[in-house]
Structure formats: C-alpha cells, structure tokens
Amino acid sequence: MLELRQLRREFGGVQALRDCTFRVDTGTITGLIGPNGAGKTTVFNLITGLVKPSAGTIELGGTAITGWSPHRVTRAGIGRTFQITRELGELTLLENVVIQSPAGGLRGLIGRSILGEERSRALELLDFVGLARFAEEKARTLSYGQKKLLELAGVLMARPRLIMLDEPAGGVNPRLLEDIVDRIRELNSDGVTFLIVEHNMDVIMELSDSVVVMAHGEVLLQDSPHAVQVDDAVLDAYLGRV
C-alpha cells in the first residue's frame, strides 16, 4: 500500500534521513522502531507532507504522493496521530471529532450547528473508542490516555485506508492501553492498514506483522517481529556504540 524509496532529508548540516526504503503491505500492521534520533518522526512528517523530502519517492497504492500537501495526503487516505495529543481543550469531544471531517470540518462548527450526518458518524466513533458518554464534555477534562483515544476517533472521521500512529502507548495507563490495542486490532481486521511508531516493545512486537528498524537515519532492516528481536545489530543500535 505504501512504499518509500531512497527517501532523504537534511536539516541544516544534519542528515536526518538517508536512503530510507521500506514498504507497508495492505491490511497489515507495520511497526517502526529505533532509538531516539533514528528518524522515525521525520519519516512520518515526510509521508504526511509536513516536511518535503530532499530526494526519494513515496507511493500510496501505486500513486506518487511525494511532496503533497498534508490535506491532499489526508484526502488520499492517510490519517495520522501525534506523539503529543493535539485536541482543542475548550471544544467538546464531539466537536473535536467533527472538526476532522473532510466534508464538514469547520463549517460544521460555525454557529454550533453540527450537521446531522457528521454528528451521528462522530458519535459512532466516540462510541467505538469508548468515549461516547463524554461527547458533550470539554476535551481538556480527559486523561492523557483518553485523549489518545479521542485522537484516534478524530482520525477515523476521514475514513483513512492507512493510519499512522505516533507512540499510541506513550504515557497511557495499562487499562486504557488495552483499549487502544483492541481498537487497533478491530480496525485492522476490518481492513485498515497501520504504520505505528512505538517504544513499548511488548506492544509493538505483539501487534505487528512486520517491523522496520531505523538507526541514525537509515533503515537497518525490515522483518518479522521475532527476526527483529533476535537480531544482534538491532540490539546494538539500541545499546549504542563506544
């Protein structure tokens, strides 16, 4: 579904990404791991159009999307969450979800008249992530883990084919983490493809069909979770060099 070829990006004199090549197969969950500074978030920013690559190509379902603007990438079927949640605290949960609808978006919020179809879709998604009972509460009242679930509901509003999650387990308590993992599994069994950056190794190794390992801006390998776990070069990348 998604193919990155020879992707490169520099920031000033720093080579953040060099010849990054990997693929995400349709209907799979792909984990993207690596020590701090490996280039994982840069990869996310390049795919979603927040940052333009210096070289290389990105294809989604055979269409080149390299350098596309973020809204065009979203329309092409890619949804994304962020490491730090970006909810609008003074808006209700319902409003936070509706605002991410490509059809209604801001229009739905003007004059506080949320369109019927979008409202019911948003409520359905809040129900899916277990937050429907808080639909009319302000988003700032949620716990950090609940905000991650709210973000997932918002991303689903655009009915993406590929969802990219940036550290979905970070700062989340174990019970909510189970909820998040269950929702990812459910969506995946309904055909949604996932690319997930995650530091919780137990979670990512359990969820993923394939794992991409990055270090120092390069892809070290892409293989099954088990093959990654027994690879000495991967462990070396995490433990550092002298």
Add this chain to the structure above:
Amino acid sequence: MALLELDDVRAGYGSGPDILNGVSLQVQESSTSCVIGPNGAGKSTVLKAIMGLVDVRGGEVSVGGERLTGQRPDQVLAHGVCFVPQDRSLFPEMTVRENLSMAGYSLGRRRKAEARIDEALDAFPVLAERRSQRARTLSGGQQQMLALARAWILKPRLLLVDEPSMGLAPQVTKQVFDVIRRFRALGMTVLLVEQNARQGLECSDRGIVLDLGRKRFEGAADSILTHPEVRELYLGKQRERHGNGAAP
C-alpha cells in the same frame, strides 16, 4: 559507604501518573553509576526526583544521611548536589565567562568564585579560548563542556548528569565522557543517565537498569550488557506468533 540513597521513591509530573513506581537504589561515595533503560523507563525522572524538580509522592531521598525529600532545588544544591540537565540550561546570550559566573554566585564569596572560574578555565581550554563568546554560538559539544564546567566550579559532592551524549557526534561524545572521568578522578560521586548504554557504562563502576519506573537489576558496569534480561528489556518479550495480527 552510600552517599546517595533512594528508598521506594514514587514520583510523577503534575496530575499525571507515577513515572517512578518505587525506585530504590544506592550510589557509593566516590563512585560513578550509570542509569540505563529503554525510553520511558524513568531515567531522567530519577535525577529530577533527587534534585527536587519533580513531585516525590512517596519514599525517601537522602544524601550523606540527610533527608532531601520534598526540598527545593536550591536547598538540594546547598547540600552539595549539582545537576547538569539534558538541555544544558545555559544562558544563551551570556558569554562563556558570564555563564561560569552565574554558577559562581551560589558559592557566596566573590573571591572564591573568581578563583574557581579561573580553575575551570584552566581545566577546560576549549572554553578558555572562547571565554568572551556567547553561549548560543558554541557547538553542541562546547555547550556540554560549559554545562559541566559550571558544575566543576561548585565542586559538588554528588554530580547528576542527564544524557551528556544527547545530540553530539561520536568524537565529541568521547571528549565529554573524558570530562566525566575527570570528575570521578577528583573523588566526586557521579550519577549519570545515558541512552548510549555502552558509552555510559564504560566510564562507570556500577550500572543500574530501569524499566517502567522500577529498578529491574543492577551490577558491576562491565557485567550489565551481558545480563540475560537486556535483550528483552530493549526489544520486548519474545512470543510464539500465529496468524496475521488481525483481531482474535
């Protein structure tokens, strides 16, 4: 004899969950210990809990037998504990010498502070050459040297250093760790947090491994990386897998 003791420390930020879930550890006088562990293990929070920069919600922190739990950072500093944070916290618009003077203020006596600054400039020639340069114009490695030189001026009983290699090229990192070895040679006690576990352990006597806010194990620095739990700790539990990862 242990200089630093943490006993069942629980700590977290604001109204968020506990990041440290009952950490107990000791650091022996005149030794260097390195805390390692995967992202989110709570490594930096251990240093902040000692320094009074995070809410300690339970347990005890003591240095030299004196209880530091709940004290403000300036009070902790007065007990001879100095912290070099990950972001180095320099004054970017001040010169190298002015940054050193800022550290000197906490010594109280001006003459003593001036003597220590001169001593630090002798010990860090790279900074002496740049004494009139603004801190923001220094390279990452030079900024780290300046942060360590500020600690040098205070001659702390206990030096806490958070991720000294962060964002530095390998050659520069080596120089920074050489400075940390010099602190140790002077008899100071050092507690280091380092993501590059190999490098951190190489300049330490002891290794302390954290995971999910708890101490997982500890031992002599040169034995830590051969511990059978290290692979699981960094790369997760290995399981038999069936199917394609779809919902059960």
